[in-house]
Every structure is written in C-alpha cells, then in structure tokens.
Amino acid sequence: MxxxxxxxxxxxxxxxxxxxxxxxxxxxxxxxxxxxxxxxxxxxxxxxxxxxxxYFKTIAIVVMAAAILGFIVEKFKKPVYVSEMLVKPYFDSKYQLANNVSYFNALINSNNLSEISDIFEIDSLDAAELIGFDIQIGPETGNDLLKEYNDYIKTIDSTLAKDIPYEDYVENRDILSGSIFSVKAKSRSNDIFTSLEKGFDKTFENKYSTKLKNIRDKTIEIKTNVYKNELKRIDSLQGIYFEVLKAESENGKVSIGLEGMIPLTSQKTATKEYELFQKEMVIRDSLKILEQELIKENDYYDILSGFEEIGTVERDFWNRYTVIFPAMTLLFIIIIYLLYGAFKFIRDYEE
The missing domain is CATH 1.20.5 (Single alpha-helices involved in coiled-coils or other helix-helix interfaces)
Structure with a gap:
C-alpha cells in the first residue's frame, strides 16, 4: 500500500x-x-x-462643395418654428390628450386641412403650415417624482412593491405616469401658436373624465352635507351647554335629563363645551379643504404655460445641412470605395 x-x-x-x-x-x-x-x-x-x-485634394473640394450647398439650402429653406405649452390634466384626461395628439398628427400627415381648420378654428392656409405635435413629460422636481412613486406603490401588491426600487421606477416609467405634460407644436409659420390652444380645449373632456368629475363632485357634496349637519348638532349642543352654564351661575349646580338623573357640574360643562369647540374647528377645517379641492380641480385641465405668441426657430442637428451634407458626402465616398474593393476582390478571387 x-x-x-x-x-x-x-x-x-x-x-x-x-x-x-x-x-x-x-x-x-x-x-x-x-x-x-x-x-x-x-x-x-x-x-x-x-x-x-x-485623393485628399479631390475629396476636400467635393466636401467643400457639399458644405456650400448645405449652407445655401439652409438659407433658402423655410425655417421650422416651435412653441411649447405646459398643461396639468385632471380626472385622467391625460389619456385623451395623448390620444388626440396622435390624432392631430395623423390629420396633418394625411393633409386633412378641413378637419384641422375645424378643430383649431384656423383657416386652411394656417392649417397647411402645421408640421406636427409632440407630447412629453413636463418639468418635474425630485418631490414630484417621489410623490408619483409613492402613489404607484399604493396601487400594486405589497410583495411586488419590494422588488421595484425608486430608481427603477423613474427609469422605466411610462410617459403618462407624469402629472404635467409638455406639448410642442411645430409650424412653418411663427404666429399661429396661440390659436392652437382653442383646439386643445376640446381634447380633455370625454365621457370617462366627466364621470370621474361627477363622482368627485357628488362625493364632496355628500361629505359637505354630513359636516354641515354635524355643525348644526354641535351648535345645538353648545346652546344647551350655554343654558346650563347660565343656570349654574344662578343656582350653583343644576341637573338635566329625566328627573335630574344626569347632574352637570360647572367644571364638567366647561370641559364638554371646549371639546365641542375643538370638534367644530376640525369640521370647519375639513369643509375648507373640500372647498379648496373643488376650486383647485374644478376644470379638466390647467394651462401652466401657454404657447408663445411668436415661435422660436427649431435648432435641430438634422436641419444643419452645412454639417450633414459634407458628412454624408464623405461617408458615401468611403462606402463606394469599400464596395469597389469588395467587388474587385470577388472578381479576382481564385478557387
């Protein structure tokens, strides 16, 4: 071994x-x-x-000619103007807003000038100048994002909520997760943007948002009636306690109820009156909150910032032809040379 x-x-x-x-x-x-x-x-x-x-000299001349051509095209091409509107929809009317933006773009792409003119209440000449609309999430603070995240977590199962950190939610959230939206309009005319707001007035109200608003209004009405009835009851009790205090000041001690079975001392009466006063203040604060909610969200949307009267020229990289034309020309030359080399290799290739 x-x-x-x-x-x-x-x-x-x-x-x-x-x-x-x-x-x-x-x-x-x-x-x-x-x-x-x-x-x-x-x-x-x-x-x-x-x-x-x-072929540096030849290519340099060709690229320079492309740059000059791009400069000429930029100068003679009609500029594109852009203007932005910030809106805050209520009662889930943001879905109708996104749907209508897609509808407007479809009308513009199909050159349906009559329908566009009717929607935005503009003439057909101005309608022909429209290029399109774009919707994005509006400016948001860290607190806004955190509030959206907390609202989202409340809508899902608690076991799933543990697997969705705040960073993942912010990175992967949908465009309609926001509460403020930026609507950009593009046009070849720079003075029609304020007229477009009339068309958007019609985009927020629909059957679903109307239903949600009616439910909200009815709920506030019911709560308001309950609070007002409670205030009447408190006012009635306060009247009783006032009479008791008045009688106590005259007799020193009184009792109310059936044959005086519920005695009320001065100290106990004052305590009860103070408790009623505190309850009254809480109810009045609740009524004030309901009134503020009704005033704050009484419409289907708020325009935080409307379209500018005069649009600004769009500064898009793909519209800078003095750069695009030379770059595309150089790329085209390189591709042609590579294809020619490949063709020559295949032609001369021997088994």
Missing part, C-alpha cells in the same frame, strides 16, 4: 499539469484570435480612410 500512495500522487500531479497546460493553450488561442480580430478591424479602418489620403 505504501508503494501505491506515491504513485497516485504522481498521477494526480501529471493530471494537474496537463490541465494547466490545456488552460494555458486555450488562453493563448483566445488572445491570438482577439489579436487577429483587432488587426483586421484596424486594417479595415485604414483601408476605408485610404482614399481620403490618396
């Missing part, structure tokens, strides 16, 4: 040595493959840039 033990150890050492050698060869092959890939990639870049170096 003592002879077999060293032999087993020797075999294990040989196996480990072979394993390490195999791993080493695998890494060598991997790094060699990676080196070949990088070498071919670098060669491709050099080959693509070769015509730029070889």
């Amino acid at each position: 003592s002879d077999k033990a060293p032999q087993n150890n020797q075999n294990e050492e040989v196996d480990l040595g072979q394993l390490f050698n195999a791993i080493g060869k695998l890494f060598e092959k991997f790094f060699a493959f990676l080196g070949r890939v990088l070498k071919h990639f670098f060669s491709l870049i050099i080959y693509a840039l070769k015509p730029v170096v070889t």
Whole structure:
C-alpha cells in the first residue's frame, strides 16, 4: 500500500499539469484570435480612410462643395418654428390628450386641412403650415417624482412593491405616469401658436373624465352635507351647554335629563363645551379643504404655460445641412470605395 500512495500522487500531479497546460493553450488561442480580430478591424479602418489620403485634394473640394450647398439650402429653406405649452390634466384626461395628439398628427400627415381648420378654428392656409405635435413629460422636481412613486406603490401588491426600487421606477416609467405634460407644436409659420390652444380645449373632456368629475363632485357634496349637519348638532349642543352654564351661575349646580338623573357640574360643562369647540374647528377645517379641492380641480385641465405668441426657430442637428451634407458626402465616398474593393476582390478571387 505504501508503494501505491506515491504513485497516485504522481498521477494526480501529471493530471494537474496537463490541465494547466490545456488552460494555458486555450488562453493563448483566445488572445491570438482577439489579436487577429483587432488587426483586421484596424486594417479595415485604414483601408476605408485610404482614399481620403490618396485623393485628399479631390475629396476636400467635393466636401467643400457639399458644405456650400448645405449652407445655401439652409438659407433658402423655410425655417421650422416651435412653441411649447405646459398643461396639468385632471380626472385622467391625460389619456385623451395623448390620444388626440396622435390624432392631430395623423390629420396633418394625411393633409386633412378641413378637419384641422375645424378643430383649431384656423383657416386652411394656417392649417397647411402645421408640421406636427409632440407630447412629453413636463418639468418635474425630485418631490414630484417621489410623490408619483409613492402613489404607484399604493396601487400594486405589497410583495411586488419590494422588488421595484425608486430608481427603477423613474427609469422605466411610462410617459403618462407624469402629472404635467409638455406639448410642442411645430409650424412653418411663427404666429399661429396661440390659436392652437382653442383646439386643445376640446381634447380633455370625454365621457370617462366627466364621470370621474361627477363622482368627485357628488362625493364632496355628500361629505359637505354630513359636516354641515354635524355643525348644526354641535351648535345645538353648545346652546344647551350655554343654558346650563347660565343656570349654574344662578343656582350653583343644576341637573338635566329625566328627573335630574344626569347632574352637570360647572367644571364638567366647561370641559364638554371646549371639546365641542375643538370638534367644530376640525369640521370647519375639513369643509375648507373640500372647498379648496373643488376650486383647485374644478376644470379638466390647467394651462401652466401657454404657447408663445411668436415661435422660436427649431435648432435641430438634422436641419444643419452645412454639417450633414459634407458628412454624408464623405461617408458615401468611403462606402463606394469599400464596395469597389469588395467587388474587385470577388472578381479576382481564385478557387
């Protein structure tokens, strides 16, 4: 047995040595493959840039001509104007707003000028100048996002809420998760934007939002009636306690109820009157909150910032033709050179 033990150890050492050698060869092959890939990639870049170096003067003239052409196009092309409106919808009318923005864009793309004119109450000439609308989440503070997150967590199961951290919610939330929305209008005319607000007046009210508003109004009405009845009851009790206090001041001690079975001392009466006063103040505060809610959200939306009277020129990168034209020209030359090289390689390739 003592002879077999060293032999087993020797075999294990040989196996480990072979394993390490195999791993080493695998890494060598991997790094060699990676080196070949990088070498071919670098060669491709050099080959693509070769015509730029070889025909530098010609390409420079062509690119310069493209830049001049882009500058001319920019100067003579009619500018695109943009204006922004910030709105805060209530009663879930934001869904109707998003749907109507898509509808307006569909009308513009189909050149349905008569329908656009009717919706926005503008003439067909102004309607023809419209390019489109875009809706995005409006400006929000950290507190706004945190409030939205808390409201969202309340609507889902508590077990799921643990798996949705605040950062993931902010990153993956839908556009309609917001409470304030930015509506951007684009037009070739810079003085029609204020007229477009009339069309948006019709976009927020629908059957569902009307139903929610009616439910809210009815709920406030019921709560208000309950609070007012409670105030009447408190006022009645206060009248009774006032009479008791008045009688106490005359007789020193009185009792009310059936045959005087409920005695009321001066100290107990004053305590009860103070408790009623506190309850009255709480109810009046609740009524004030209901009135503020009714005033604050009495419409289907609020315009926080309307469209500007004069739109600003859109500064979009894709409209900067002095940059786009030369870049596209250079890219086109490189692609043609690569395709020509590939065609030449295939033509001259021998089996």
